[in-house]
Amino acid sequence: GKRERTAQAALSLEKELLLGVGAEAAPEGALSLGWKKALLYQPAGVEGLRPGPVTGVGGLFLAGDWIATGLPATLESAARSAGLAARAFLGKSGEE
Incomplete structure (x- = not known):
């Protein structure tokens, strides 16, 4: 098919x-x-449960569609989270 x-x-x-x-x-x-629907269903309050890119563990930053970005868990959210993680890393390493 x-x-x-x-x-x-x-x-x-x-x-x-x-x-x-x-x-x-x-x-x-x-x-x-x-998928029959374009977006994953996310109940109210889910965004508050999603972590940001900074972990509190030295040198460890998070990225993925499940990170808090203000977008639903989509490819666009994953891309945005990569930018957030990179900026957090550069800010921590002083390489901006």
Whole structure:
């Protein structure tokens, strides 16, 4: 089906770009998930439970879609959290 073709195309591209190998490398499998809604349901109050990028452990900063960014847990939130973690790191290391 369409999902299988899409998964095979993605695996082929990843092999070429990331592994530097061609069609001779056989993938072990693929899984394609579809969502009926574009965003994950997040009940009221969830944002207050999400941690920020600073941990209190020296040199350890967090990033991911589950970090408090003001956005729902999406790819955009993960990207924003990476920027927040990088800025926190640079601020701590004095390299701004």
